[in-house]
Structure formats: structure tokens, C-alpha cells
Amino acid sequence: MHSLWRKICDNILAPSQLSGGQIVDMLTPAGRSAELRRHAASVIMARVQLIAGLFAILVPLCAIVDLIVFDLDTAFQLIGLRLLSAAIFAALAWPREASLTRPYTQALAALLLLLLVPSLFHLLSADLLARASTTHAQQLVAQLYAYLPTVVLGGLAIFPLTALEALLFALPVIGLGLGSALLIEQPLTLAQYGGTLWFMVMMLGVAMFSGMSQCHYMATLVVRAMHDPLTGAYTRQSGEEALKLLFRLNHMSGKSLTLAFFDLDRFKSINDRYGHEAGDRCLRQLADSVRAGLRRSDILIRWGGEEFVAALPDTPVEKVPALLQRLRQGGLGERPDGQPLTASIGVASSAEPAAGSWENLIQRADLRMYAAKQQGRDAVVWPDGSCLTLTPAAEISSTAATTSTTA
Numbered sequence: 319m320h321s322l323w324r325k326i327c328d329n330i331l332a333p334s335q336l337s338g339g340q341i342v343d344m345l346t347p348a349g350r351s352a353e354l355r356r357h358a359a360s361v362i363m364a365r366v367q368l369i370a371g372l373f374a375i376l377v378p379l380c381a382i383v384d385l386i387v388f389d390l391d392t393a394f395q396l397i398g399l400r401l402l403s404a405a406i407f408a409a410l411a412w413p414r415e416a417s418l419t420r421p422y423t424q425a426l427a428a429l430l431l432l433l434l435v436p437s438l439f440h441l442l443s444a445d446l447l448a449r450a451s452t453t454h455a456q457q458l459v460a461q462l463y464a465y466l467p468t469v470v471l472g473g474l475a476i477f478p479l480t481a482l483e484a485l486l487f488a489l490p491v492i493g494l495g496l497g498s499a500l501l502i503e504q505p506l507t508l509a510q511y512g513g514t515l516w517f518m519v520m521m522l523g524v525a526m527f528s529g530m531s532q533c534h535y536m537a538t539l540v541v542r543a544m545h546d547p548l549t550g551a552y553t554r555q556s557g558e559e560a561l562k563l564l565f566r567l568n569h570m571s572g573k574s575l576t577l578a579f580f581d582l583d584r585f586k587s588i589n590d591r592y593g594h595e596a597g598d599r600c601l602r603q604l605a606d607s608v609r610a611g612l613r614r615s616d617i618l619i620r621w622g623g624e625e626f627v628a629a630l631p632d633t634p635v636e637k638v639p640a641l642l643q644r645l646r647q648g649g650l651g652e653r654p655d656g657q658p659l660t661a662s663i664g665v666a667s668s669a670e671p672a673a674g675s676w677e678n679l680i681q682r683a684d685l686r687m688y689a690a691k692q693q694g695r696d697a698v699v700w701p702d703g704s705c706l707t708l709t710p711a712a713e714i715s716s717t718a719a720t721t722s723t724t725a
């Protein structure tokens with residue numbers, strides 16, 4: 319039964335070339351990585367600001383139609399609502415710094431406001447328009463206003479939202495749209511009401527599909543642009559951006575960011591003796607082993623050819639010996655001749671005096687890595703300058719006590 323179910327799923331998913339995990343990522347944002355959230359937040363925010371800017375200009379301009387078509391009393395009431403809406407759109411479009419800690423929540427809140435303003439405008443003006451529309455021209459304009467919530471639902475399609483997010487954003491818009499139809503003096507017939515609801519649901523379906531495909535496309539591009547294709551680690555460029563952010567976040571919250579700078583030992587001899595393919599395999603092994611020992615919040619950056627940086631947010635330096643012990647016990651990989659892969663490691667922490675900036679931390683970790691090379695390789699140099707040869711696992715834990723007092 320289970321294998322039949324798997325076969326059915328595989329056949330359904332095969333033509334789309336999407337894995338089950340990728341489908342789940344398009345349905346709900348729960349599994350999104352921090353980097354993807356940050357990217358999605360900047361795309362959503364940029365689009366919210368662009369549309370809000372356009373609406374801040376167009377909404378008051380449409381007052382001309384109100385003045386031409388409706389009586390002055392109705393027109394002025396509509397213009398009042400227009401000016402209020404335009405002020406909110408202008409505030410949304412105003413350039414602002416992205417939140418450091420919650421950029422995604424900030425972007426979603428802005429999007430919600432962008433969607434609610436036209437829907438509320440429709441709710442507040444529906445009865446006024448229904449009562450003031452006696453001529454054909456007035457009825458036509460009132461009819462166009464009535465499409466506003468449906469247009470808003472269609473507008474959701476330009477945002478990279480998962481299916482669940484699109485649905486949650488659509489519910490208040492649909493609620494306000496249907497609610498305003500109930501408020502007017504001559505309520506819609508059941509057929510009109512059903513037709514409006516059907517149209518809205520169709521729009522929501524289109525918006526959901528478009529949002530999901532944008533999510534997938536964005537995730538593919540972000541992963542490709544940010545990660546080194548050979549090892550899957552962050553590239554130097556995306557790693558620098560991540561370090562900048564992690565340093566600021568840890569500084570703001572009074573936590574320590576610790577860096578471990580790895581450089582593979584005698585790597586050139588692997589290339590020279592066994593070829594670049596063998597060298598590449600060793601690089602992949604090292605990246606996989608280090609990543610397997612890290613937490614979800616840690617990141618691994620390929621800094622240069624055979625140099626990697628593990629960035630460990632919210633990690634006091636005294637916790638690092640245990641991590642390195644775990645890594646060492648698991649092994650960093652194997653050289654083509656069967657010998658263990660080893661690395662020289664420099665450790666630096668933002669809790670050190672005058673740590674200053676992330677660039678400073680990298681420089682210190684790099685210098686310590688060179689010091690570890692000079693001390694014979696397969697070793698770690700700590701912030702207090704002490705050097706630990708990694709080979710016997712027991713030594714790592716004994717140094718933990720020393721470093722915790724000196725860091």
C-alpha cells in the first residue's frame with residue numbers, strides 16, 4: 319500500500335521535476351531558511367513600496383471621476399476616503415530600513431496593510447455609492463468600485479507567497495468584499511452574491527498558483543547564487559553578508575559570535591599526486607563533515623580554495639572545544655591514500671576585547687589559523703594564543719576549561 323502510494327506520488331510529481339520537500343516549501347513557509355526569508359522579505363517589501371507609491375498618486379487623481387460623475391456631497395465624501403487612503407499608501411511607500419531581527423514579519427505586515435486599504439475603502443463607500451447611483455454613468459462607476467476586492471485578490475499574484483500565506487491574506491479581503499455587499503440598502507441577489515464569491519475564489523486560485531511558482535523560482539535562484547556548487551557552503555560573497563548580519567545581531571543582543579577558520583593541511587599534494595577530482599572530493603568531505611557537526615543556526619562559508627569559515631552565532635568560545643571534539647571524532651574526511659584529512663584552525667570570538675567588526679574577527683581567526691600551521695598543523699589556535707593539537711580527543715575537553723577562563 320505504502321509503495322503504491324509512493325508510486326502514485328512519484329508519477330504525479332515527476333513531470334514537474336519537483337521533490338515532495340519542494341512542494342511542501344511552496345505550501346507553507348515553516349521550513350524556509352533564514353536566508354530565503356530575508357530574500358523573500360526584501361522582494362515583498364520592494365513590491366509593496368512600488369505599488370503603494372503608485373496608488374498614493376493614482377487614488378487622489380481619480381477624484382476627478384468622482385467630481386464629474388457624482389453629486390458634490392457624494393464626491394466630497396469619496397474624496398475624503400481617497401485622501402485618507404493616499405496618506406496610508408504614501409506612508410507605506412516611504413523608504414525605510416529593513417528590520418534586522420524580523421524582516422519577514424515587517425514585510426508581511428506592510429503587505430496586509432496594502433491589501434486592507436482598498437478593501438476598507440470599498441466597505442466604507444459601498445452603501446454611499448449604491449444610494450447615489452441613479453444614472454447609468456454612476457451605476458457603471460459604482461460597479462467598477464465593486465470589483466476592487468477581486469482586483470486586490472488578483473494583485474496578490476505578484477508576491478512570492480506560499481499557498482497558506484496567500485490564503486490567509488485573501489480571507490480578510492474576501493470577508494470585507496462580501497461584507498460590503500451585505501451592507502448596502504438593496505443587497506445582492508443570491509445569484510449575484512454567489513457569482514462574486516466564485517470570481518473571488520478563482521482570483522485567489524490564480525494568485526496562489528503564481529505565488530507558489532514564484533516561491534519555487536526564488537528558492538532555486540537564491541540557493542544557486544548563495545552557495546558554492548562544489549561544497550554547498552556559502553560563497554565568500556554571501557558569507558560576508560551573512561557575517562555582517564550575524565555580527566550586528568549578536569552585538570545587539572549581547573551574545574557572542576565565534577568564528578572557526580579551517581584550512582586543509584597539505585591539500586596541494588592531494589591535487590598534485592591524485593588529480594583535481596580527488597582534491598574536489600576531499601573538499602566536499604570536509605564541508606559535509608563540518609556541516610554535520612553544526613547547528614541549524616550556524617553557517618559554513620567557503621572562504622577561498624581550501625579555506626572554510628564556520629560562523630557560530632550565540633556561541634561563547636568555551637563551547638567550541640566540544641564542537642571541535644565532535645568534528646574530530648567524526649573525522650574531517652579521508653585523503654586518497656587512506657590517511658585522515660586534517661585542518662589547521664584559528665578561532666576568534668566577538669567577546670574578545672576590541673573585537674570591533676566582523677572583518678576584524680576574520681582577520682584574527684585567519685592569523686591564528688596560520689599560527690596553527692606554523693605549530694605543525696592539525697591544531698587549533700585559540701583567542702588566548704594557546705595551541706591545541708587536535709589528534710587526541712581528550713585534549714580538546716581538557717583545554718575547554720582553560721579557554722573558558724581566558725576568553
Ligand SMILES: Nc1nc2c(ncn2[C@@H]2O[C@H](COP(=O)(O)OP(=O)(O)OP(=O)(O)O)[C@@H](O)[C@H]2O)c(=O)[nH]1
Pocket residue numbers: 548581582583584585586587589593594595596597598601622623624691695
Ligand atoms: N581540487 C581543487 N583544488 C583547489 C581548489 N581551490 C584551490 N585548490 C588548490 O588548493 C591548493 C592550496 O595549496 P596551498 O595553499 O599551497 O596549501 P596546502 O598544500 O594545503 O599546504 P598548507 O596549507 O600549508 O598545509 C592549491 O594547489 C590550489 O590549486 C578546488 O576547488 N579544487
